[in-house]
Amino acid sequence: MTNAATTHHTSTGLDSRKMAFWAFIGSECLLFGSLISTYLVYKGRSVVGPYPHDVLNIPFTSVSTFDLLMSSLMMVLALAAVQRGDLKWAKVWLAATALLGILFLCGQVYEFTSFVREGLTLRTNLFGATFFVLTGTHGAHVTVGVVWLLTLWVRALQGKLTAANALTVEICGLYWHFVDVVWIVIFTVVYLIQ
């Protein structure tokens, strides 16, 4: 199949896959908007503890935030490498992005288990219910992103990732950066504004 046959341009001159993905990201804004709204509406209304200031660990979450920001940098460097046809560095940056994503997920698992040990579960109070649903949904998105990144990395190892299909990496990057911007909001709204 030629490159011309694999491109899908619309009457606007824009690629239909990229356009569809931006529409998907728009719908994701509404999903996370509803979860953040629910968290904010029920904030401070828990009648039993643990309360946010009892369990939230700001230094630890700051490191997780730094980790996710760095993963976004690795992602754009991977895209730049693919676009210039540098497969060697594309593999390095894709692997680094996936590893940082896995590190973030490990941090989230550690955080969730420590909260459960301190007595905060999904059913303990309104804070537990809204916190776990919001951050858990974000974590599920990060997991999907990591699987996607590892798939691209395997394709790069097989030599199937070339400058001609850089759009595949760009769309994966859009998803990854969206996950990052959602975390930027969660870090501020949930962790810092208590």
Next chain:
Amino acid sequence: MQQPNTGEHPVVRHAHPTAGVYLRVATILVILTVIEVGVFYVPAFHPILVPALLLLSAVKFTLVVMFYMHLKMDSRFFTFLFGGPLLLGCVITLALMLLFGALTLRR
């Protein structure tokens, strides 16, 4: 940048930033995160904690969307596809907070 296409419609492609720009944006993002955490811990900032943190968060959000997601260089249609639902989400959040008393207009 618009390139001719052999097909019916012209193909629109936009140049992406260089690695140097990406690194500068990452540096700014890290500095802003350090400031955010600093604002949280320094008691002198507590009277302006919420607006300061929201502003810093909005700047970080905008930087990632503009430079890493390439909305600054890409088609305005993508900005509309993303910005429309984002604005709607923000309005719904504010409306729900006002409706359920989580946010009041008067002190």
